[in-house]
Amino acid sequence: MRVDKKIKWIVFKINNEGTEVVVEKSSENADWEQFREHLINAQHPNKKGVMGPGPRYAVYDFEWETASGEGTRGKLTFISWSPDDATPWPKMIYSSTKEALKRVLTGVSTDDLQVNDASDLEENEVLKAVSKGKAAPK
Numbered sequence: 001m002r003v004d005k006k007i008k009w010i011v012f013k014i015n016n017e018g019t020e021v022v023v024e025k026s027s028e029n030a031d032w033e034q035f036r037e038h039l040i041n042a043q044h045p046n047k048k049g050v051m052g053p054g055p056r057y058a059v060y061d062f063e064w065e066t067a068s069g070e071g072t073r074g075k076l077t078f079i080s081w082s083p084d085d086a087t088p089w090p091k092m093i094y095s096s097t098k099e100a101l102k103r104v105l106t107g108v109s110t111d112d113l114q115v116n117d118a119s120d121l122e123e124n125e126v127l128k129a130v131s132k133g134k135a136a137p138k
Contacts, residue, residue: 005061009035012057012101016045018093021101024056032123035060039081040118046087055082055094057101059108064127064135077130078102078112081121 008030012021025038035058044054058079065072080098082091102112113129115121127135 009060011038014093036121044090047089053083053086054090055086062130064131066134067136075130076108078108080112080114082116084116
C-alpha cells in the first residue's frame with residue numbers, strides 16, 4: 001500500500017470455513033464513508049451457517065494535516081471491526097487470528113484500533129485516535 005500509494009484501504013475476511021484470511025475488498029478511493037459502510041454491512045455465518053453481522057480486519061492509509069501547521073502526516077492503521085451484535089463463533093475466530101495477521105502486514109502501525117460499534121467508526125473520532133489528537137479537524 002505504501003510503495004505505490006494507490007490503494008487507500010483493504011478489508012480482510014476469514015473465509016466461511018474459518019480456515020484462511022483473504023482480501024475481501026480493496027480500494028484506491030479514500031472515501032471514508034464507503035469504507036465505513038463496507039465494514040458495517042459485513043456478514044459472516046455463525047456455527048450453524050446462518051448469516052449475520054460479521055467481524056473484519058482492515059488496513060486504512062490515513063493522511064492528515066497537523067493542527068499545528070507542521071504539514072501532512074500519514075499512518076497505515078490496522079482496524080479490527082467486531083460488532084457487538086455478531087455471534088460468538090465469528091468473533092472468536094477473528095480474535096484468535098488477529099495477531100498472526102498483524103505480524104505478516106509489514107509497514108502497518110503497531111497501534112491498532114478495536115472497533116465494536118458503528119458510532120466508533122465516525123471519521124473524525126478515528127482520525128483523532130490515529131493521529132493521537134494532532135490532526136486538524138475536518
